[in-house]
Amino acid sequence: MKLTGREKSSLIFEGVVTVILLVLLNMAIITIIQDVIQSNPGVTNGIFMIKQSLRVGPLQTQIWSYQRILIIIFVIIDIWVVWWRLRRRYHLYQMNHIIAELHYIAQGHLDHRIPFRLKGNQQNVISSVNALVDSAVKSMDDERKIEKSKDELITNVSHDLRTPLTSIIGYLGLIEDKQYQNEEDILKYTHTAYEKAKQMKNLVEDLFEYTKVQQYGAPVNIMRVDLNQLLEQLTASFELEAQHRGIEITSKVIPNPLMIEADPEKLGRVFSNLVANALKYGNGASYIRLDARQKADHVVVTVANDGTPIPKESVDHIFERFYRAEASRSRATGGTGLGLAIVKSIVDLHHGSVRVTSNDDETAFIVSLPLKQVNK
Structure with a gap:
């Protein structure tokens, strides 16, 4: 942070005034001490005896003089006082600059941040203010x-x-x-x-x-679920429709049984939506495979088909609500554009993740879920 010319002049003026006042104060104190010593013979004799006893070397050099000691003490004290006052005034100027920056931001310049790099508490204040403005801007953008x-x-x-x-x-x-x-x-x-x-x-x-x-805090009825049983029931429910379309639908779970903690109703909705999505939009598919495998402390479930691939430009948006990779096709099949958005929301409620890969060979939705649910 750079001080203005006026602040520098004020700082120099205060330093000069402080030095003058301290010199005058020192001279007054020394004069008073000398008067006290000269008016008291006992003190004078005591000082003289101390001076005589404090001699060193073959020449008996005198190493003690109360005037010198007083001057050294006063110089040390004066330097500290001048440094303390100038430092205090400098910190005051720093705080004034910070306040000026705050007023500038408060006037609506929310893209501005305090640019100073200071030390100590002032830097903590700057960092806190910048973080607070960032948080406020983010909240406004989110809103x-x-x-x-x-x-x-x-x-x-x-x-x-x-x-x-x-x-x-x-x-x-x-x-x-x-x-x-x-x-x-x-x-x-x-x-x-x-x-x-x-x-x-x-x-x-x-x-x-x-x-x-x-909804925030949406209720999730967590219980122990046999994933193999859930997927078998799901494939059975879609088997007739799949046969009608000439599609083979199968499920495979390793190990079997595979127990996880989840809301069975909501989890069933996830895989039901993924299978229904494959039946509706996997034109030309010959199979739909549900594959679940345990990996360490989580389980990975893949719902794959070999139908028409998802366009590359749609992969990043496929889980957005009302997004349709092909609007005309969605209208023909009666799609609402909410199925995959529901999938992602339910997976998020279970602290998991979902992604999609698609190429000419296969389109796969990959769901990762923790084996045990932890309150977050």
């Missing part, structure tokens, strides 16, 4: 992101609900206005409205599940 996210959520939900709702109203309106030729037309219109209603129901259920797991 803006949350508000933007809420707006996007409302927009996306409104759009995704409006599309099937418009179809439902349209087809039911045709029936209401008797714009049909025969009973076959009525069945066609009602079936389409029914399918669109199911699409709306799926969206509402996914949205409810997503908001539930996103």
Whole structure:
């Protein structure tokens, strides 16, 4: 930190004034001491005897004089006092500069940080202030992101609900206005409205599940779960649909049984969403494999298929809510864009991680979960 010219002049002036005052004070004290000694013969004789006794060398050199001792003591004290006052004033100037920087930041310049590098408590103050501003800016950015996210959520939900709702109203309106030729037309219109209603129901259920797991402190019913049994039940539930699509679905767990601590309902939702995602979007797939293996204190579960790979530009965004790698394909299959966002939220609740790899040979979702849950 550099002092201004005015501060340097003030510092020099204070040093000069302090030296002058100390010299005058020293002279006054020495004069008083001399007067006391001269007016008291006993003290004078005592000092003379001490001086005579403190001689050294063959020449009997005198090494003691109370005037010299007083001057040395006063010089040491004066130097310390001058150093202390100048140091105190210098720290005051430092603090004034810090306060000026704080006022500048408080005026709205939140991208500014105090640039000084000082020593001692002043540097602790600077570091704390900079950290506090960083934290405040981060909180403001997070709040803006949350508000933007809420707006996007409302927009996306409104759009995704409006599309099937418009179809439902349209087809039911045709029936209401008797714009049909025969009973076959009525069945066609009602079936389409029914399918669109199911699409709306799926969206509402996914949205409810997503908001539930996103809430802070969302309840997790932790218990001992046999992962082999859970995955076998899951493959059995999707087996008929997989056979209909010409896909072989299998599960493999090592070791067997493999016990982990988790919420069985939520964990089942994770792998159910991953398998459903593979069935919907793994065009041309011949297999879906669920593979779980224990590694040290965690378990790695891989849900893989050999269908159409995920575009490279979509891999980094695949777990974002309402994100669709191919929007047209998602609409055709009735996807809500929330399935993988729910997967990530549930895995986060279990203090785990999830990632995806995709190439021409295979697309794999890799879930890592701790064997034992620890409160965090």
